[in-house]
Amino acid sequence: GENVEQHPSTLSVQEGDSAVIKCTYSDSASNYFPWYKQELGKGPQLIIDIRSNVGEKKDQRIAVTLNKTAKHFSLHITETQPEDSAVYFCAAIDYKLSFGAGTTVTVRA
């Protein structure tokens, strides 16, 4: 089955700096890669996704890149703000949603 690895497990950035989270996946048949943000006491919430026919997607301060050959995909958050502090999960879909282990992002004011 699909195995998603996510790094780093924790990330501390100064407000205004960029944050990058990287994931790899194992199943070349996976073709949809969502990213979820989880705030304290809440369930994961989709923030952006990318499909395998696209190499990059951007939504305001958030961007995702996908390298299907290398089976890598990344989340980039620019101009980080305190409200970006949360746990971020990458995921890949073959027949089910397979999550990475999560990255705890802390934005220092």
Place this chain on the structure above:
Amino acid sequence: EPEVTQTPSHQVTQMGQEVILRCVPISNHLYFYWYRQILGQKVEFLVSFYNNEISEKSEIFDDQFSVERPDGSNFTLKIRSTKLEDSAMYFCASGIGGLYNEQFFGPGTRLTVL
């Protein structure tokens, strides 16, 4: 904005007891899911449900687990005889489309088996 809700937020039970975790998906959604997250581990898929039947299930979802949509609004996960290792956060999710569309997650139920 519509949300997925789950009750209870925290359930404590004795090993061997049955528990039912309840979810109210978003009203016009057709696809329903359960996930679990053992403390310090990944969120893991348990089961997906569509058109009143299970569409996919993981190896975790054995005979001790069952799901039901008893009426038009609730979606339940039953664990027949809980084990210590069932202690986890259980998330319900729903979606209007299938697997390649957004899933909306509830806040979770923390299950503690003593």
